[in-house]
Amino acid sequence: MRNAAALTTARLAWRNIWRHRQRTYLLAAVVAYATVATIFYWSLVDGYMLSVLEAHARYVLAPVTVARTAWFADPDPENGMTDTERALAALASADSPPYAPRLRFAGLLTSPYLSETAFLRGVDPFAETAVSRVPARVGEGRWLTASGEVVLGYKLAKRLDVRLGERLVVSTAALAGPRSLGLEVVGLTHARVSTVDNSGVYLHIDDARYLTGLPGATHLAVNAPLGREQALARRLAKALPASLTAKPVWDLVGPIKTDVEAAKKLSLPIGLLLAIFAALAVTSTLIVSVLERTREFGVILALGMNSGNLGWMIVLEAAFATAVGWLLGLLLGYVLIYYTSTHNVLGPFFQLYGEAWSEAGFAEEFYTFLSPLYVLYSLITVIVSALAAFFFPALRARRLQAAAALRWE
């Protein structure tokens, strides 16, 4: 009997929302807007995180970095590994994915017209291709093959005004004193990652060893599938000698990590704000609706519906109208994020970020992320709207007396 009454209430609520189509469309539009905004925001935050992670893992740093603990604290060549044999043996014994030695150091680049300081990366040209996408992103010229060569980010080359085939002087304060070397520019990267194109300098690790005086490497770059970096770093760290450790890329991106985490934390108040905005719109529309329909409710009460069911009918009307808007919002939201996850429409905005913070590793291509979880995140709008309807318009309806309601003007 109670089920039948509930079903009748639900049917009445569903019928009522279509009796006032304009009001329902308005409610649905507000909720749809809030749903689309919630989905898009989450997709943007996740896309941003993945974009930064991918750029740092594949271009700027490495999925996993193995180095001396002291080097992570102070990334100077004097804290590098003079002998990489023990680290390499440990990686081999831990059945590590492909890895490559790197030697990172600060230096001065001098062309006939300009000097500029930069962080240089000494690499093994062949091993590097297994851990980095930079070698495949040399847009002009070619990747390194021998010592005496240098590959530059194309924007850096433009600033220094050096061209392919020309010599660039690299100077550094080495462990053994100041050292300089003239290197031939053999390639320019067009990686579309701000850090690489703006300040990328890649030279043969033998040249880096000569310039710094460090016979080994500052760190080892280890490949790992996206999302598996942390697990691999933990596994490798267990196999490494005591002075060495392994860190996943996410631990090394610095302020970007804070930025992404802040954006994620912000998503909660922003999501709630959108939900409250939608709930306010739903509630105010319902309050007006309840006031307008007071005599109608008097008739319903006179025909035998109890005030409790009347209250539930109002809540269900709010829930149905919100659900219609939510479903519409889901459809529109997912169409939008599907499009932005397959087309680089947001890239130009992030390119501007990259210009402003060239060392942050922003990619010029930016895609949003698709996740079924956004359905749940956006559901909060429906829940808050229904709750708001329960506390204000429905409570008023529950307090109505049939006789008083029939006399309402």
Added chain:
Amino acid sequence: MKQYLTILLLLATTALASPDPRAILHQALNRLRGPAMTATYTLVVERPDRSKTYELRVVSDGDRKALIRVILPKRDAGQAFLTIGDDIWVYNPRLGRVLRLPPSGHNSRFLGSDVSYADLSGRDLEDNYQPQTRDVNEDAILLELTPKPHAPTPWGKVTLAVEKKRVLPQKIVYYDQRGNPVKEVVISGFAEYAPGRYLITTSKVRDLLNQGWRTRFEVSDWRVGPVPDGCFAQSALKRGCRY
């Protein structure tokens, strides 16, 4: 015997006709560097809209060591620079400290002029370049210096015109790697401080990329002779060098 003498004479004539470019470069750089001495340099930095004059007291061992001290203008007086080979130390009297110039500072303009700190030190033209004789006439020899493989120089080539008789450098032109001249040093005045020994007294550096950018050097009040090693110690930056 007569045949041998003829051959030897021919060889000697050939050798004289095409002088060894390395030897010429070495001697020209010695002239450029000057002897062990103490001298006053007047440095005039000219720009299209302004000009600034410095008076410097320079002590040099005639090879790879030099101590430079700013005497005038008053606001810059007391600044001192010590070069030993590729190393450069700077003394700032306001800070009261001696700082070693990092490699990144070596290409900075010395006192805002058209010469860099690196130009003051070392013998880069000899260390980093392979000289070839490009032209010889009655009065002058033109050397073309091309960088050695992996030499730490950004220049594509350098030409050095040398007066033939006294092996005095006359003009140095630095070219970029596209063949365009970028910087020019013209040496116009010499003093013979001993028979057959010369000291450059007037020179002018011109930035060919910026019209109206010039730096003039004039040497006066020079005293040639050995300089004690103490003048090239870091302590000399602060207290100066008297001997």
